[in-house]
Amino acid sequence: MRVSIIGVGKIGYAILKGLKSLNVEIIGTGRSEETLDKIKKEGVEATRDNEYAIKKSDIIILAVKPQHFHSILDKVSKTAWEGKKVVSVMAGIRISTLTRLTNAKVYRAMPNINAVIGKATTALAEERDEEVERIFRTIGNVYWIPEELFDAWTAIIGSGPAFVAEIIDAFALGAVACGMSRELAYQAILDMVEGTVYTLRKDKTHPVLLRDQVTTPAGTTIRGLMVMESEGIKSAIIKTIEAAYQRSMAIGKEIDKMY
Ligand SMILES: NC(=O)c1ccc[n+]([C@@H]2O[C@H](COP(=O)([O-])OP(=O)(O)OC[C@H]3O[C@@H](n4cnc5c(N)ncnc54)[C@H](OP(=O)(O)O)[C@@H]3O)[C@@H](O)[C@H]2O)c1
Structure with a gap:
């Protein structure tokens, strides 16, 4: 199984570190030289080419800021998302919106900053999926919740x-x-x-x-x-x-x- 992390920032990097404990291939993407170097130092393939990473992966974790997701959508062909599982950790973008934009099977995840030390408390929505759960268990505890509770989760567990x-x-x-x-x-x-x-x-x-x-x-x-x-x-x-x-x-x- 290959997993790509689109946007290896604070949360993306914590997920990348967690994923290394699983037997999966990982691709990490970023914009700056600094981010790409940080990914390579973990012995993980690094690229600026999001379309390449998405096409090559079975599961795609979207970890850019929500307002930057445009820059990815604009450069990735709609066909690249076909048949993929997409897990978004981006705050505020609904599953229905992401499904409309990508046509992929979409999940949402809301971890918190404790992911950095493997002690996150992560909400997942909405349909249970073992592979998605396995990924987020590598950074802490996982709770499957209805998507409508994500704002409450963000306030209590995120903040x-x-x-x-x-x-x-x-x-x-x-x-x-x-x-x-x-x-x-x-x-x-x-x-x-x-x-x-x-x-x-x-x-x-x-x-x-x-x-x-x-x-x-x-x-x-x-x-x-x-x-x-x-x-x-x-x-x-x-x-x-x-x-x-x-x-x-x-x-x-x-x-x-x-x-
Ligand atoms: N931080 C938290 O505690 C937390 C908790 C739950 C959810 N989240 C969600 O997680 C997401 C990321 O948050 P963060 O705090 O990790 O932000 P962050 O540190 O700013 O990370 C975002 C990363 O996205 C990369 N990026 C931006 N545009 C890109 C593009 N076109 N292609 C490839 N990479 C791109 C940036 O790369 P460069 O550095 O190279 O520019 C950066 O490394 C947000 O949507 C946020 O809502 C965050």
Whole structure:
């Protein structure tokens, strides 16, 4: 089986690295000399010729920015896509649009930046396909979801690492406020977050149950929780995700007009 990655940028490169663990031939494409060199250094065939890569492959992963997809469509003949499986990681372009433009069998994937370390959380739409799933398992966990949930996924799982990083930074600032060095605090906070996630996963504990286990009467945690409550932290996070979701839908509409 041969897989081509059209646009080996941040996400394309993470997928390329993952794919190397499978027994498949890979072709990577890019525009700049720098990108082509990066692909070659992985021992993978590199080319600027997208039509060549598409024609030679069984599965094509589209990993350019959505607004750059035009530049590929314009230079690739419609027949090149025939009989191929196309998996788009491009945000905002619908399966129906890509099917109309390519006539190929189209899937959508939405990984997140954790793909870079093989810890992505990837949504796939829509019809289950073992080969597609196998490819994305090389960069982390995979969930098959209906395409209409992609905007929600983008807001929660795509933007999520940034939101979590922001919360962790707030913890570190809190530690500094209490006289702890940032370096010590940061490492300890990461351990604490990791341990908390592990606990929640291991016993499938509901977050509220874990919170109540930590919250002793008249103790320290309840005092902190009272501040979280009065500052509206939960509501702020819900609104954060809702705002990202609305923006993802708006971008999708803008991109829709381009194609
Ligand atoms: N970054 C994320 O966390 C993330 C998560 C989920 C989905 N996505 C989606 O993944 C896609 C790529 O995002 P990214 O962050 O990886 O962007 P990126 O780093 O800018 O990568 C895009 C790549 O596309 C290449 N490219 C552009 N036009 C091309 C053409 N005509 N032929 C061949 N290659 C071309 C560029 O090559 P040159 O460098 O040589 O110009 C660049 O390496 C986007 O559609 C985005 O929505 C990204």
